[in-house]
Amino acid sequence: MKHHLLIFSLYLIVSISAFAQTPEQLMQKGNEAYSRGDYEAAANAYEAIFATGLQSAELYYNLGNAYYRMDELDQAILNYERALRLSPHFRDARENLDLCYSKTEDRIESLPQIFLVQWAQAIVNWFSPTGWLVAIIILFALLGALVVIFFVSSDYGWRKRSLFLGILVSLLLMLSVGCTIASYVRYNRHDRAIITNPMIVLKGSPEAHSIDKMILHEGTPVKIDETLGDWYKIHIADGTTGWVESSEITII
Numbered sequence: 001m002k003h004h005l006l007i008f009s010l011y012l013i014v015s016i017s018a019f020a021q022t023p024e025q026l027m028q029k030g031n032e033a034y035s036r037g038d039y040e041a042a043a044n045a046y047e048a049i050f051a052t053g054l055q056s057a058e059l060y061y062n063l064g065n066a067y068y069r070m071d072e073l074d075q076a077i078l079n080y081e082r083a084l085r086l087s088p089h090f091r092d093a094r095e096n097l098d099l100c101y102s103k104t105e106d107r108i109e110s111l112p113q114i115f116l117v118q119w120a121q122a123i124v125n126w127f128s129p130t131g132w133l134v135a136i137i138i139l140f141a142l143l144g145a146l147v148v149i150f151f152v153s154s155d156y157g158w159r160k161r162s163l164f165l166g167i168l169v170s171l172l173l174m175l176s177v178g179c180t181i182a183s184y185v186r187y188n189r190h191d192r193a194i195i196t197n198p199m200i201v202l203k204g205s206p207e208a209h210s211i212d213k214m215i216l217h218e219g220t221p222v223k224i225d226e227t228l229g230d231w232y233k234i235h236i237a238d239g240t241t242g243w244v245e246s247s248e249i250t251i252i
Contacts, residue, residue: 108236197249
């Protein structure tokens with residue numbers, strides 16, 4: 001009996017291995033399906049890659065394209081947003097996202113931001129957390145070289161230039177450290193979401209029978225302020241707040 005169980009187990013393992021595909025194979029399968037217009041098969045292949053634990057901005061972008069071709073606007077927006085969370089300067093993802101937002105039903109005017117806040121956000125978004133970490137390493141190495149030049153060189157001109165450049169690099173290094181922290185916090189803060197139900201009602205409190213504040217439609221971006229059980233307190237771009245059930249939105 002044990003012998004038969006062993007043979008069956010080995011057969012099962014071999015069978016599963018034969019059907020298992022690597023992420024590279026799944027990517028190729030998805031790209032080929034997309035090229036021939038089978039967008040559902042392409043999306044399934046890309047989703048299978050995510051199931052392995054791998055993720056990348058390019059993969060989210062491909063998945064967003066597949067959903068866009070299937071007219072699933074909310075899922076396209078969700079995946080373009082996820083691509084930009086990993087790679088803030090992904091131009092194609094940004095352009096496709098803007099196109100998707102232009103097709104959503106809700107037209108919500110954003111509250112004006114202070115110029116300094118916009119400027120600071122733009123700087124933080126220059127690189128991903130990994131990119132900022134690389135910048136820190138490069139600047140730290142450069143600062144070390146300038147310190148060596150300052151103490152070793154006997155030429156007054158070189159010492160003066162290395163001192164000036166050392167101060168400048170130190171300031172850039174401190175800025176990079178701050179941006180790395182801010183970028184890391186932004187990357188790991190999952191408080192942004194997309195409405196993925198065709199239509200939802202924004203409630204005044206976390207109860208199904210509470211007052212209705214407004215109606216929102218799929219594809220609208222929201223920000224999560226608070227969680228209470230199966231309810232999220234959210235606010236939209238114009239500052240309006242309310243409560244929605246967690247099943248009605250998907251976190252970016």
